[in-house]
Amino acid sequence: MLTVLNSAWALLLGLLLLMIGNGLQSTLLGVRGQIEGFSAFEMSVVMAAYFMGFLGGSRMAPRMIARVGHVRVFSALASMVSAVVILFPVFTDPWLWAIGRLIIGFCFSGVYVTAESWLNNTATNETRGQTLSLYVLVQVVGLIAGQALLVVADPSGFVLFVIPSVLVSISFAPILLSVTPAPSFGTAKPMTLLELYRASPLGSVGMLLLGTVFSAQFGMSAVYGAEAGLSVQQISIFVSAFFVGALVIQYPLGWLSDRMDRRVLILGASAVGLGGAALGLALGAGQPEMLLAAAFLIGGVSNPLYSLLIAHTNDFLQPEDMAAASGGLVFINGLGAIGGPIIAGGLMQIVGPAGFFATIAFFFTLLVAYAAWRTTRRPAPTAEETGSYAPLGPTVTPVAVEIAQEYAIDTALEEQENPPDAP
Numbered sequence: 001m002l003t004v005l006n007s008a009w010a011l012l013l014g015l016l017l018l019m020i021g022n023g024l025q026s027t028l029l030g031v032r033g034q035i036e037g038f039s040a041f042e043m044s045v046v047m048a049a050y051f052m053g054f055l056g057g058s059r060m061a062p063r064m065i066a067r068v069g070h071v072r073v074f075s076a077l078a079s080m081v082s083a084v085v086i087l088f089p090v091f092t093d094p095w096l097w098a099i100g101r102l103i104i105g106f107c108f109s110g111v112y113v114t115a116e117s118w119l120n121n122t123a124t125n126e127t128r129g130q131t132l133s134l135y136v137l138v139q140v141v142g143l144i145a146g147q148a149l150l151v152v153a154d155p156s157g158f159v160l161f162v163i164p165s166v167l168v169s170i171s172f173a174p175i176l177l178s179v180t181p182a183p184s185f186g187t188a189k190p191m192t193l194l195e196l197y198r199a200s201p202l203g204s205v206g207m208l209l210l211g212t213v214f215s216a217q218f219g220m221s222a223v224y225g226a227e228a229g230l231s232v233q234q235i236s237i238f239v240s241a242f243f244v245g246a247l248v249i250q251y252p253l254g255w256l257s258d259r260m261d262r263r264v265l266i267l268g269a270s271a272v273g274l275g276g277a278a279l280g281l282a283l284g285a286g287q288p289e290m291l292l293a294a295a296f297l298i299g300g301v302s303n304p305l306y307s308l309l310i311a312h313t314n315d316f317l318q319p320e321d322m323a324a325a326s327g328g329l330v331f332i333n334g335l336g337a338i339g340g341p342i343i344a345g346g347l348m349q350i351v352g353p354a355g356f357f358a359t360i361a362f363f364f365t366l367l368v369a370y371a372a373w374r375t376t377r378r379p380a381p382t383a384e385e386t387g388s389y390a391p392l393g394p395t396v397t398p399v400a401v402e403i404a405q406e407y408a409i410d411t412a413l414e415e416q417e418n419p420p421d422a423p
Contacts, residue, residue: 030047032089054109078169080107088100207306212363249304262315
């Protein structure tokens with residue numbers, strides 16, 4: 001772990017600042033939108049635009065990097081994010097905000113692609129698993145820290161928009177000034193979606209449903225808090241609870257993942273998420289402690305489920321096909337993510353704040369039912385036949401998933417050469 005920190009501290013520091021800025025601006029917009037009188041549906045469009053831009057950026061960033069290089073792409077996109085964030089309080093119109101969020105999603109995706117490819121360049125076969133763990137840790141800690149900053153100033157003012165703008169602006173300083181050379185960039189030719197579905201129906205359908213759950217959670221939790229009448233401090237804690245849950249539950253589920261049928265674990269984790277959504281739906285904002293428990297459970301399983309679904313998909317792929325599957329998995333998840341805020345916002349517009357938890361409960365129910373059905377369709381691979389679990393979250397790009405796939409490939413090949421029962 002110290003070896004990874006020594007070689008990649010500048011990258012991780014820059015990524016931490018990026019995540020703090022991204023976490024703050026997303027929650028801040030949810031609160032500020034309610035202050036400006038935007039409806040739940042208008043805010044859902046604003047939040048969905050981010051995921052639309054993110055999906056487009058993850059597809060286009062590799063081409064941009066191939067044309068002009070990592071440094072120029074990183075600098076240009078981070079500068080664009082900084083400029084757009086500071087314009088939100090100037091143009092308080094939901095449709096202009098949606099355009100701004102579209103741009104921010106595109107730019108953040110490109111920035112993450114660039115940073116993740118740099119991070120991959122610093123990793124070796126021996127440190128790739130530790131690098132992924134640190135990357136996920138930095139992401140989640142940054143998102144939690146961003147929520148804490150929500151209470152340092154009045155969300156109806158200008159200061160809270162300046163903070164993420166400054167954080168994003170200075171985030172690329174440690175990365176660009178580090179001695180780490182810019183890596184060569186290449187991505188695997190993607191597997192078609194039909195091939196991916198045939199290899200792992202649960203992995204493909206699960207990614208689509210999980211994308212909807214996560215984007216509703218990430219994009220609309222602050223909107224829910226504002227619509228439900230929570231204070232700014234309560235909204236900050238509520239949104240943080242989703243990511244604290246992810247931080248606490250990610251690694252225990254990863255440990256279980258390598259020791260049991262992953263389909264059963266996916267089913268069980270989805271059931272826990274459904275229970276959390278039902279808890280929030282039943283109690284609402286009337287009991288803040290239970291609301292935090294609901295957020296903790298939902299966030300605690302929605303993040304690890306992303307890694308579980310990738311690991312489950314890998315169980316039915318040959319090592320040479322794993323990298324090709326990464327782009328398809330991220331694309332499917334991104335398609336679901338675009339719809340999550342729209343569905344949640346539309347339902348909140350009809351039934352009130354409870355529509356937030358109702359949306360999450362509905363899609364977790366579908367995931368539970370589909371996972372249960374898939375357990376009856378073919379036998380589970382043995383523990384010896386399964387690949388390694390690599391921690392990831394739904395905020396990563398195809399580059400990070402390819403890193404995880406490379407880690408799974410290295411582990412699989414190593415196990416083939418040195419079977420566990422070998423003398």
